[in-house]
Amino acid sequence: MTHYYFDNAATTPMSSTVVTAMSQALATDFGNASSTHYFGRLSHHLLDDSRRVIANSIHAQTDEIIFTSGGTEGDNTAILGTALTYGKNGKHIITTQIEHPAVLKTMQFLTTLGYEITYLPVNKQGLVTAQQVKAALRPDTILVSIMTGNNEIGSIEPIAKIGAVLKNHQAIFHTDAVQAYGILDIDVQQMGVDLLSISGHKLHGPKGIGFLYMNEKVNLEPFMHGGEQEHLRRAGTENIPSIIGLAQAVKDLTPVNKKAKREKLQNLKQILLTDLTASGVDFAINGPEPEQALPHVLNIWLKGVPSNLALTNLDLKGFAVSAGSACTAGSLEPSHVLIAIIGDEKAPQISESLRISFGDQNTVESVHLLAQAIAEVARDYLG
Missing domain, CATH: 3.90.1150.10 (Aspartate Aminotransferase, domain 1)
Structure with a gap:
């Protein structure tokens, strides 16, 4: 059958181009990107090239890209990192009722730490409005997290309009773009977002790899502690073959x-x-x-x-x-x-x-x- x-x-x-790129990397590019010898430098060069490809795809700067294990880690890093870093400025967060569980369950956890979450309702098309966000904003709002495209019904949220509302507010703006990135044209400048999370396996890339865009003006407490990888923002030896596979999937998405x-x-x-x-x-x-x-x-x-x-x-x-x-x-x-x-x-x-x-x-x-x-x-x- x-x-x-x-x-x-x-x-x-996974696409055939991704499989080919990763197979070559698995066979030859085994060096630790933090090592200073030839094999480490080779891996670090591949890491830098991949970061550049990904940054260009969303009109970001190269050092604004943090490699993660996928969308769940990206969402958790953005939300928990913002709460830990900016909690002194307030404990109010805005999200929607239709976010991915990686967002909603992280919000539930934050309520146990004293944060107050506003869950915006959506209409029958699964949409929120910028006006709703504006009405829900408070002086103590430190984070707004609204997905770009919904994974169950496909609704596309007005991210750029929401970004414009938040332009002069202290709140950090995060969007889970996991479902949208492989389909829609993404420009973090036009969208006005500070944080954007992506997962490789949604765009014919490998599982277990993704990235978090972090605006250079945002400085979050690290979610992972240990070594000095990812410019001290995410400890752990980089998974070079998977990063190369993710970059190849991005290259294919002209x-x-x-x-x-x-x-x-x-x-x-x-x-x-x-x-x-x-x-x-x-x-x-x-x-x-x-x-x-x-x-x-x-x-x-x-x-x-x-x-x-x-x-x-x-x-x-x-x-x-x-x-x-x-x-x-x-x-x-x-x-x-x-x-x-x-x-x-x-x-x-x-x-x-x-x-x-x-x-x-x-x-x-x-x-x-x-x-x-x-x-x-x-x-x-x-x-």
Whole structure:
């Protein structure tokens, strides 16, 4: 049986260019980048080159990039680092109800240390407004953390407008751009963000590697303590092969390639929706309209069909999709994102929705087959 992967918001397969770059690095570039001999200098040169590639991709300065183990560490570093460094200026933080668990659970932890968190509600498209942020700001607000693109419904937040609101406020502005970076054009200057976290495995790079952009004007307490790596900002010997793999994935994402990718993924999404409609499937879109969302993320309410049943039967037919964030896939808890946009945790779509996320390896033919499989699952269950 052929298996088709439509869960790219959870993780993406590594591209052949990344595999080649990492294989070479694993075979030859074993030196510790902190060592002063030839092998160390070679690794340090590769580290510097990778940092430069990544900084250029978001219009940042080279020394504003900190390599991390991924999005979770990046989010934790940004949030906890800000709290530790700027807590003397206040203990109020603003975020949204639909953030990734790496943000929300870190916020919950901070409440045990005496911080007060404001969770902004979102509309049915999963959006907050700059006006909401402005209204929630207080003199003691030290951090605003709002994701760029949502991993479950694909909503794209007005980050630049929020950045403009915060321009003359003391609050540090962090955005989790893990889901958006491989799809959207990111410019930290235009966005007005101070901190931005990324994970490599969302853009056909390796797992266990990511980076945190930290504006040169921000000086956070280190989250990791030990050696003097990453300019004293993140201790631990750098993972050179993975960093090279991440940089290669970034190289592959030229502006032209990103534009072509967006168009391709948007087209695949529209084909699926057209096929489902033609098949008579009773469904509705959760969140923003397709053209207003991240092009690779589609969340649909498959009316009357329990999510767990749909997931199992689609898997048996060879199609991998999900019911929400991969980080909570093993949980019986309903999606906090769907609850936030619907406003009722007992609404049927909370337990009858699927997230389908597209990637580079998906084809028009495979999307037609997925639509056919979804229609079969719905008909078999509903009769």
